[in-house]
Amino acid sequence: MPVLETPPLVHETVVSDRREPFSDIVIIGLYAPKIAREARPGQFVMAVTPSGERVATALGIYEAAGDRISLMLVVVGPRTRELALLERGDRLVLAGPLGNGFQLQALGKNVALIAGGVGLASLLLPAQRLLADGARVHLYYGARTAGALVDAELFEAAGAGVSLATDDGSRGHHGYVTELLAREGRTHETIAACGPSPMLRAVGTLARTLGVRAQVSLEETFACGVGACWGCVVPLERSSAQAPAFPPVAPGETRDYVHARICKEGPVFWSDELRW
Template sequence: MQFKSMVISNVELSPCYFRMRMTAPQDLGTSLPGQFLMLKVTESIDPLLRRPFGLFDVGTFQAEYDETPHTYVEILYKVVGKGTRMLSALHHGDGIDLLAPLGKGFRLGEKGEEKILVGGGVGLAPLYYLAKALVAQGEKVRLFAGGRNRDDILCITEFERLGVETYVATDDGTLGEQGFVTEVLEKHLGAGQRIFACGPMPMLGAVSRMAEAHGVPCQVSLEAYMACGVGACLGCVMPGANHSDQTPDYRCVCKDGPVFDSFELKWS
């Protein structure tokens, strides 16, 4: 759906990281964890392209002017360029144009498995919506969050309020254990688990190889630059597991993903 939305709140969580809540149609409440939206920052032609953001949360709120529940959608984002800088300047009541929900989301797996979530930076965004869905069906969920420093660790309190057991690692040791989050993850991997990961490509590659070594099913949500979000421009392709110079095998992140089984992709 393409729809006009209104900013409800736009809060800075830590330096350069923001959490934005916007109004949404009621139908968006059926969106899946791992899906994403494309957001048009301004009505002008600069910047021209929409920006993709994972769904951090979808829920309902009570408006002041009536008693009817209304739907909202939330995103996490980091200010890295002109588009996100303009986004950070929006306030309550500002209008915005959205295209959502897009892509294929996470498959929740079998009941009774321990669900392991692994995220870095804004890669934590789709994992919160996923955690809510898993907790709602009674699953045991653990979160492993990593970043360069404490400013990159976002919304841990929200995960803990859901009852999710959390582990944190930072490169400089300013929060949690010092080192890569994959080093902490490896200490806790075992049988009867399923991994869901989102974050930088090097982290996802390391998690994928680790999951394969331990025989643990793993789904990854990829971050990619997107122009259209619907598979038309082919600007966000990723080599598939069978890719070679002789037999090209590409997967379109926006249409075939952004969530993939880790064995579907070529990591080397």
Template sequence: MQENTRNTIFLEDAEILAQQAFEQEQYVLRVKAPKCAASAQPGQFAHIQCDPQRLMRRPLSIMRACASEGWVEFLYKAVGAGTELLAKRAVGETINVMGPIGRPFELNTNKPRALLLGGGVGIPPMICLSEYIKDNQTEITPVVFMGSEVPFPFQRKASALALDGIEASVSDGLPLLEEWGIPSRLASLQNYDGVYQGYITDLARDWLNALSEAQRQQVEIYSCGPTPMLKAVAALAKEFNISCQVSLEEYMACAVGGCAGCVVKVKTKEGEAMKRVCVDGPVFEASTVFA
């Protein structure tokens, strides 16, 4: 994995360009942050001051970044005082953005079948990685599965892009990915029409089982989501002997490696070590974090 990227972190007063609300307090925020946009990579995040009333920042995964237009986009859920204040901020107002932060995903061109698994607020890095692959890695073919137990923060759309091993009744995907020519499917336990009724790892298993052994050897998994989901993804990768990178979600204070408030235990060549999710991660090899 790459060395940390602390020397490319920028602090910017960013104008809010858009703030779109979805069901159950979910929001897509777009800000003008050209320095962050120019350096952002899939798997990285920004540390955002939600409101002058709250000095503590909130880490938000980067969902999209456009270097040519200088904007960065985030998906977040208003679940506490900070993000609730952020949700009240209006277009034209300014928020302070520090980023991009962290170790990004590393694409493996020797594994041209990329399986992207995003759950809940772990969906944004998968969209970011999908767009990066589309624009920069034409030799890699991504397949994206996303899960949520609240309404998806976008309008679902029946996909015209077929996937082996996936039943025809599991039809819905993300319209943006459909526009990019990237097949996607959705999973949930909420009985949505067109959505897989079950866990995202079970949906991924159906797809993997439809591949030949030679095809499975071409797969690398990239994933982000809550810890229980990532444990299941790591177990899936071990089951099929597939390499897997995971982006961890942790509470953090400084987000630049100073406070060590976001450490996790990681297996290294020298033995177990405590690593900071903010700068040593958030992306790690799954096998080094989950047994």
């Protein structure tokens, strides 16, 4: 029965380390050998909230090496607050790795990474892989204030160039991170980005202006995380290679796109194929 041959993706992991580089930004290291081995850059996990009282939380896989993975989260509500309180030795159930990651080959050999806030978490593995494959990588990283720009040095250590921006001007460019790249003009072959939706929309506009293509990793509330509930959709061109099969719609329907599941067909899409 083919359906049962898929390896189970539910894992009991154990917290191996925890740090809080800025208030409400927490990085949790986990002993999770199977996920560490299998994770592709840009994939995510669903973290079962320890109390079991809330819907699981989707988090991008930040680091993956040896038997360890890490997750970066910002405390924004009760679910992330619970996760942020985890300590070394605590158990955490994760489902994953899930979703399709970045299409690294299609990004080419000279890539601009654009991160907004903890969107950074989904870009370290792509950066490491691209650099290992001989690409040039430059990180454009924006956050609300200097302290919230965490871990840029990990990208530098991997060999990436780094430019910073803050909303309050406390470090780097005073303003949006996309403005940094816009000012430089077309200095990269492609863009890969992760961050809040308004930033990703701006990335899409910027890419069009610069005449390059951008892969954007969308952040959204997932319920199931595996494509079952159709709760996390985004409008996508029917011609996209990622568009789910869907028949011509009923008479009276004026929308000419399809809905793609961010958790299943994504979370990474080509920005010029999104209709948002």
